[in-house]
Amino acid sequence: PENVGVLAMEMYFPKRCVSQTEMETFDGVSAGKYTIGLGQEKMAFIDDREDIQSVCLTAVQSLMEKHNIAYTDIGRLEVGTETIIDKSKSVKTCLMTLFTEHGNTEIEGIDTTNACYGGFAAFSNAVNWIESSSWDGRFAIVVAGDLALYASGAARPTSGAGVVAMLIGKDAPIVVERGLRGTHMEHAYDFYKPDMHSEYPVVDGKFSNTCYIRAFDSCYNRYMTRLAKQENKEKPSMDDIDYVVCHSPYAKLVNKSFARASYNDFLRDSDNEKFAALKAFEEMSYADSLENKDLERALMGLTKAGYAQKVGPAAYAPKQIGNMYTAAVWAGLASLVSEVDSETLLNKRIMLYSYGSGLAASMISFRVRSSTEEIKSKLNLRQRLDERTFTKPEEFAAAMKIRENTHNACDMVPTGSLDSIATGTYYIEKIDDKWRRFYKRK
Ligand code: ACO
Structure with a gap:
């Protein structure tokens, strides 16, 4: 099959949100x-x-x-998540209720977990299946979703929640480019969830930022080496990329990563006039380059206009929602498709960087082959984000308390008000004495 990629996208985010300005005052x-x-x-x-x-x-x-897809046309369903409610039973098996109802129980795929990387791994599995001898001709669905929660403290303002579900198949409008992907994995305790009694991670925030940037450098250089070979280019650079979507724990880190790409480009092409402002940093050691604030400022200045054009559209939705862990990078893609009109996107190359602590990271690119208008109009992102309920930080803190108190509980009926649930949304009706969960759709 040719042109394997994203055929349709849908995004779910909660009805309630708080303003970060009010969070600053509250904290x-x-x-x-x-x-x-x-x-x-x-x-x-x-x-x-x-x-x-x-x-x-x-x-x-x-x-x-929304996309009028037949349940029987799905042959694979992959879930990427790090929100664990059961050490054995997958989220995928629960999603099977939707398909069993329509007589389809023949669906491969299961959950994949490693921090925010699980969504990319799920996506990769789906694409590989379609390109393999196991493929039965049907579509795949990839679901990347998380409830991103932090204990109160410095990391809490980077909380959020959201899910992206995507239809994957051949002849897609947003096509994965072959032969270019770069990956970097290693062992690091930057963010992890060893405490089964809590939903919150153990996080070394500053270290996690450095890990993210180091993995970015590594993936970017591997990607560029492959691009140089494939397209016979001596000095590949960000000029070869039209849009960039990065995993977004918070927007500033994405901005810094984009700036960092130019540092890597500079090291490959240091005599180029366009990098004159970086010349003073040519001899800097790699370790120093990760810490040096003057270099960071120079890079941020150099890439300011490029950021607005190439990254800004993908940053929009994650800024309005917060971190969504596995979903965050896909929400960035959904945001890009929503913010840029489909004619402008046509034939453009989109770079995508997925990072998951612990750590696992990959970089790929897409080429937009045909109109993304239908995806955009059905996502209807701006309007849906604007129609949310804007509540107070006190309500957010109370909701976190409720979750702490009911974490791992059985034989319980949630106390959260159904007023906070939008029409068409599933919610927990009860959890019985055997921890079995029962859902209803509002
Ligand atoms: N006005 C403008 N900027 C300000 C102000 C202000 N009043 N006050 C602080 N800042 C800036 C700081 O200068 C700093 O900027 P810099 O990063 O460019 O140096 C930034 O705001 C953050 O402030 P800090 O005091 O450095 O950070 P803090 O200790 O509050 O924690 C952190 C920030 C580490 C990101 C924390 O929120 C965290 O741990 N988050 C979770 C981990 C995370 O998201 N990691 C990313 C990759 S891993 C993953 O995806 C989970």
């Missing part, structure tokens, strides 16, 4: 820390009425309905 930090320092605007949240299965059920059913 007693200096004005601008979350909005300028982290680059975030709003943060979506849920209470105990929703869990990873309910939000994925909502996203998948909505994808099927």
